[in-house]
Amino acid sequence: MDSSLVTEHIAFVAKDKIALRLHRYDENFVLKRETLQPDGTRVTQVFPVEDNRSLWSYIHADPYLYELENRYRQIKEVYSVALNRSGRQSASASFYRRAADDLMVSCEQVHECHNHWEIHSVVGDLIHRLGGTQYVYSSITYDEIGAVPMEYEYLIGCHPRWLQTYQHRHWYANDPFIEYAKNHTRPIVGSKVSVASGGQQQMLSAAKEFGFCSQLVAPASVRHSRMIGMLHVGSSIDPADGGEAQLLAGQILFRALSAELLDREMCTRQRSATTQFDLSEREILVLRLVRDAESAWGIAGQLGLSVHTVYAIYGRINEKLGAGRITESAKLAAAHGLVR
Structure with missing residues (x-):
């Protein structure tokens, strides 16, 4: 409100x-x-x-x-x-x-x-x-x-x-x-x-x-x-x-x-969108990298994470945004101004 x-x-x-x-x-x-x-x-x-x-x-x-x-x-x-x-x-x-x-x-x-x-x-x-x-x-x-x-x-x-x-x-x-x-x-x-x-x-x-x-x-x-x-x-x-x-x-x-x-x-x-979807800074960064066409392997290398952890982050993001795929989440994030 x-x-x-x-x-x-x-x-x-x-x-x-x-x-x-x-x-x-x-x-x-x-x-x-x-x-x-x-x-x-x-x-x-x-x-x-x-x-x-x-x-x-x-x-x-x-x-x-x-x-x-x-x-x-x-x-x-x-x-x-x-x-x-x-x-x-x-x-x-x-x-x-x-x-x-x-x-x-x-x-x-x-x-x-x-x-x-x-x-x-x-x-x-x-x-x-x-x-x-x-x-x-x-x-x-x-x-x-x-x-x-x-x-x-x-x-x-x-x-x-x-x-x-x-x-x-x-x-x-x-x-x-x-x-x-x-x-x-x-x-x-x-x-x-x-x-x-x-x-x-x-x-x-x-x-x-x-x-x-x-x-x-x-x-x-x-x-x-x-x-x-x-x-x-x-x-x-x-x-x-x-x-x-x-x-x-x-x-x-x-x-x-x-x-x-x-x-x-x-x-x-x-x-406003960050608050609405309760996304962390790391999750927003992952969405930005997905939008830039980075693969899970590429994201893992850039952030110093395992590929398994990256996929776990994908799952949390999809759940918060109500999407079935991380690419869909990235599009929704862009639509709400979460990533530029």
Whole structure:
């Protein structure tokens, strides 16, 4: 049970299962909207709630407001009660809002964050100092062969109506920035991205309506991982007026920030899965070696163990992961972020 969870509401809209969860971290709140589609694809929006007004904006941006109205009303009531009991909500955790003179230090603060609110505080501050006015950070997890996206998660640092529109129109399924991020690590501005369809052009035009007049995307990836990250930064300044040039001036730091966010997400998932499956450091190391196609004899030689002991470790791992073969366990471990 997540100790930060304040209230949870489940609804079925059309063929989707939608979960609304309000989390509390000290005096700050985060609303998570998770959609589970019939094909198993999971899309999660993570929205840091700054005050009643921002919560109202998020709720009224939801295209399924009519179907979810009662659930949202209960969330608003719980939020208001919690807010009144705690007194005035702090704008942010002051430790994470401190302005480090070295911008790279600000990037590294991401790993010091304990929750999405603190991450939003660090990321939002840094992006504004680099000339951006808003952002969305996406983490996308693919299937075992890396072909089909199975899970999307979005940390929202922009007007919520943009992300609601983006998800409702299923633009994530044909997003030109995601197509670029799958195969590149260098940041790219909106005017340079390859647009192959009218739908993609419509998406880029809609983004401008919500303040992404100039855009920069900083991809992040890790070898052998099924997850990629993508930091999408927007500026209210048009490219013709220097908006893209201003964002490009900070591309090294945007790239570093995107990589830090991905690394933190992967570390968080790894810790969670390690606890869930109760795996030891040695068992995780064995799984990593199996994923790298090492034989039982090779693993025994590297770890100074007998082959019999290695097979005994295989058996314990398979039991914990509920798998029949060690290769299957290695795939499951990779899916849960246990090995990279």
